[in-house]
Amino acid sequence: MPSISREEVAHLAHLARLDLAPDELDHLAGQLDQILGAVAQVTEVAADDIPPTSHALPLTNVFRADEPRPCLTPESVLAAAPAAEDGRFRVPQILGEEQ
Amino acid sequence: MTVTTALPSFDEAIATYEPVMGMEVHVELGTATKMFCGCSTTFGGEPNSQVCPVCLGLPGSLPVVNEIAVESAIRIGLALNCSIAEWCRFARKNYFYPDMPKNFQTSQYDEPIAFDGYMDVVADGVEYRIGIERAHMEEDTGKSLHVGGATGRIHGASHSLLDYNRSGIPLIEIVTKPIEVPAEVAPAVARAYVTELRELIRALGVSEARMELGQLRCDANVSLRLPGAAYGTRTETKNVNSLRSVERAVTYEIRRQASVLSSGGTIVQETRHWHEDTGETTSGRVKEEAEDYRYFPEPDLVPIAPSREWVDELRATLPEPPSVRRARLQEAWGFTDLEMRDVVNAGALSLVFDTVAAGATAGGAKKWWLGEVARVANERGVALEDAGISVADVARVEVLIGEGALNDKLARQVVEGVLAGEGTPDEVVAARGLAVVSDDSALGAAVDDAIAAQPDVADKIRAGNLGAVGALIGAIMKATKGQADAKRARELILERLQS
Ligand SMILES: [Zn+2]
Numbered sequence: 001m002p003s004i005s006r007e008e009v010a011h012l013a014h015l016a017r018l019d020l021a022p023d024e025l026d027h028l029a030g031q032l033d034q035i036l037g038a039v040a041q042v043t044e045v046a047a048d049d050i051p052p053t054s055h056a057l058p059l060t061n062v063f064r065a066d067e068p069r070p071c072l073t074p075e076s077v078l079a080a081a082p083a084a085e086d087g088r089f090r091v092p093q094i095l096g097e098e099q
Numbered sequence: 100m101t102v103t104t105a106l107p108s109f110d111e112a113i114a115t116y117e118p119v120m121g122m123e124v125h126v127e128l129g130t131a132t133k134m135f136c137g138c139s140t141t142f143g144g145e146p147n148s149q150v151c152p153v154c155l156g157l158p159g160s161l162p163v164v165n166e167i168a169v170e171s172a173i174r175i176g177l178a179l180n181c182s183i184a185e186w187c188r189f190a191r192k193n194y195f196y197p198d199m200p201k202n203f204q205t206s207q208y209d210e211p212i213a214f215d216g217y218m219d220v221v222a223d224g225v226e227y228r229i230g231i232e233r234a235h236m237e238e239d240t241g242k243s244l245h246v247g248g249a250t251g252r253i254h255g256a257s258h259s260l261l262d263y264n265r266s267g268i269p270l271i272e273i274v275t276k277p278i279e280v281p282a283e284v285a286p287a288v289a290r291a292y293v294t295e296l297r298e299l300i301r302a303l304g305v306s307e308a309r310m311e312l313g314q315l316r317c318d319a320n321v322s323l324r325l326p327g328a329a330y331g332t333r334t335e336t337k338n339v340n341s342l343r344s345v346e347r348a349v350t351y352e353i354r355r356q357a358s359v360l361s362s363g364g365t366i367v368q369e370t371r372h373w374h375e376d377t378g379e380t381t382s383g384r385v386k387e388e389a390e391d392y393r394y395f396p397e398p399d400l401v402p403i404a405p406s407r408e409w410v411d412e413l414r415a416t417l418p419e420p421p422s423v424r425r426a427r428l429q430e431a432w433g434f435t436d437l438e439m440r441d442v443v444n445a446g447a448l449s450l451v452f453d454t455v456a457a458g459a460t461a462g463g464a465k466k467w468w469l470g471e472v473a474r475v476a477n478e479r480g481v482a483l484e485d486a487g488i489s490v491a492d493v494a495r496v497e498v499l500i501g502e503g504a505l506n507d508k509l510a511r512q513v514v515e516g517v518l519a520g521e522g523t524p525d526e527v528v529a530a531r532g533l534a535v536v537s538d539d540s541a542l543g544a545a546v547d548d549a550i551a552a553q554p555d556v557a558d559k560i561r562a563g564n565l566g567a568v569g570a571l572i573g574a575i576m577k578a579t580k581g582q583a584d585a586k587r588a589r590e591l592i593l594e595r596l597q598s
Contacts, residue, residue, distance in 0.1 A: 015391055016195045054188060054396030060404040063166035066130050069137025074147045077155065087146040088244065088260035091197045094253050 003036040004029060017095045109350050112323075112357035113282035119330055120278040120289055120349060121320035122229075124296055126271045127239060127313065128171050129306045133267035134238045135162030135205065135400075142312065146262035154267035156201030161399050164189075168269035169212070171305040172236045173405060173413050175271055176213020178299055178420070179231045184212050186404045189236070189397040197261055198240035206237035206272075208394045212403065219422065220295045222280075222287040224436070229292050230276030241266035271305075277330070285353070290346040293317050294443065297342075298421040301449065310340050311482050317345055321352040323360060331356075332366040336380050338373045342446070348373045352380055428452065432461035445469050447483055450490060457494035460501075467493045467514060475518045488517045495524045508581045509533045535584045539591065542575075542583060546591045549574040560596045568592055 009029045013020045020028070046052075074087055083090040106112075133140060136153035152160035176183055190208035216231035242265055247257030273296065280288045297315055300308040308315040317340065322333035334356070339348045351373075356366055370383035419427075425448070429439045432455070442448055447468045454464035468483055472493070476486035496513055499505040505513060505528070516527030528534055549571045550557045559567040568589055575588045 011391075054398055055401050057401065059401040060186070062163060062401050063169065064132075064137070064163040066132050066165050066167035067137065068132050068139045069151070071138050071149050071151050072155075074145060077147050077150055085246075085260055088262050089147070089197070089200075091259050091261060093257060094197065094243075094245075094259055 003040065004032050106351075106354040106358045107361070109286075109354055112354045113285075115325070115361065116323035116353070116357050117279075117282050117326050118285045118349070118353050119322050119324065119333075120275075120285060121333070122273075122275045122278070122289060122292055123318040123320065123335075124273045124293060125239075125316045125318075126175070126273065126300050126306050126308060127315070128168055128269040128271060129304075129314075130165055130167050130171070130269055132165055134165055134168055134236070134269040135267060138264075138267065140268050144264050146264065149264040150266070154200075155263060156199070162205065162397075164400060164403070165269060168236065169403060169405075170413060171269070171303070172212050172234065172271050173410060174303055174417065175273070175300070175305060176216065176234045177410070177414050178303055178417055179213065179216040179218055179234060179273070181213035181216030181231055181234060183405055183410050184210060184214065184403075186210075186402055187212050188402045189400045190394045191397050192237075192392045192394055194392055197259065198243055199266060200241070200261075200263055204238060204240065205397055205400070207235035211235035212405075218292070218295060218299070220288065220291040221422075222284050222291040225284070227280050227284075227288050227291075229278055229288075232274045232276045234271055234273045237270045237272055239265050239268040239270050282353075286346040286349040289319060289349045290342055293345050294342055294446075295421060297446070298443070298448065302418040302421055302424065304418075309482060310342070313340065316340060319345060319349050319352070321349055321356065322366070323353065323356045331360075332368050334366060334369055334371050334380075336371045336373050337383065341375070342444070344373060344375055347378055348380060351378060355380065432465075434461065434465070438465065441465075441469060445473060445483065447473075450483055453490040454493050454497075457490055459494040459497035463497040463500070464493060467496065471511060471514045472518065486518060487520060488514065492517050492524055499524065499528070503584055503586070504528075504535055505533065506535055506581070506583075506585060508576075509535060533582065535582055539587075542579075542588055543591055545575045545578050545583065546571070546588060546595065548578060550592070550595060557596055560592065 006025050006029045009025050009032060010020070013025070078084040078087070078089070081089045130140060132138060133154055136151050138149045138151050138154055141149070153162050173183055187207060187210035189205050190210075191203040192206045192208070193203045195202070211233040213234040214232065216234075218229050218231060219226050220229055221227075241261050241263040243253075244260040244262075245251055245253050245256035246260060248255030253259070275292070278285075278288065278292070293315075297308045297310070300306050300315065306314055310316070316338075319336045319339050320333045321336065322331040324331040334352060336348050336352055339345050352371070359366055367382070367385065369385050371380040372383050373380050418424075425439065425443065428448070429436075432439075432451075434442070442451055442465055445468070447465070450468050451461065451464045454468070455461050467488075472483055472486050472488055476483050479486065493514075496505065496510050496517075499513070500507070500510050512531065512533055513524050513527045516522070516531060517524055521527050521530060552574065553571060556567050556570050560571070571592050572583075572585055572588050575583050576585065
């Protein structure tokens, strides 16, 4: 029984505004299923006496003082951007949204 | 899409349906730095000049939580009578939209720092208790510019430009429980809630909460149902960024949904956008389900576990609740309920308070901020504090009136001058020559002229008819272009005619 269905992959593709062909959906569903299966192996070693955790360290309340630190320059920031315009990151047309 | 068919009136809508509202308010905290990094939050910087590897989501960067932001969140929670979580985490809200360069927003999800509280608000003289579902911490998004479309909207744009200076600024999202109040007051209660929340945030000193600057943003959820029926499908109206808009947007959405339902249609669960200019909402995106965001606990941040001592310490810093403060100020200022409501609704409470502290009378302070200043601010579409006159200026005008150097008419011209950018009140008085004429030689000549020009009036006054004095004062004011000291003019008239 696959852990991710073709329909779920199609839904994710829609959320990502990706236009996938039927054969691509089949291909990716199989690949994602393998990845999820690999991750699921962790559940086999998880015992009932081990509580779920989201962090490797048993720490709480790690805070930073509210003091400004130097930022990067716009030039260096935008130098790493695939495209820039007017000091801003330029991104392709946003699909299926209206704001 | 514009709705062109006539909507039912609000009264028609609520004759059939009951509205249920839910308000989501985002408050941008006034911290010096962002939620998870040390970038400055100063407004108006050059685009992408207040960013770093953390808020750009560059590989290998690690976020660290701003302690003041957590303190502010706890204080807001306490002020809203919430329980404070003993242990809570951040989560990643994943979505495909370029306003967060990380491709996710770091937000609290099912473990908010504050939950289950309430706030009492007054609408039309009646108090309503608004339940608070939760207050949680998250981060603001970047700013998008949509290029190539006709209207600056996404629709029709060829591409978009992103400035990430705002991305990562701490936000507190405050969510109410369903608000079920009598239908006829629902829009007023929504407005009263946001008004009261804004006062509270300001009193806490955690944000200036200026709606016109986006420091306090409101989304209004509205659904309709037949009396006694289950909740209907709700819409979420975004971009409701003034107190007046809160009321108007809720009213509009009630009318629109009533129109759809009564013609046999169904409400689509979606976000809608409020348009201040047309007073309408338009359809936005169909709302994604929570599961579409694939929330999971943020692995780069450790949990927050506020100790009881810390929470108690913060509780001790809470200001007087706004309703208590208002009652105290109303008594001190001698305002009626209506006068006080006007001041609060105009967002002028702090301005009046500060102006009184600077030496003005409460009545005088109220008169200027709600009168001349409000008129000009409204014309220019700016907040009262940005109309071009300071608290000190208004107080100075009131002091000049108190000293007899200005009368009401001249004071109005002085305020006009200050609002027009001509300088301080004293500079406007000097430049426009607006000082009250009260020295006896100049005023005396005007008095003599007035008596000579109206001998019949003078005779009446000689005969003891003091009501006739007004006619002479009117003539004197006219002759001096309103600059005469009316009180002194009256004394001089009586000196001359009653000796
Ligand atoms: Zn940063």
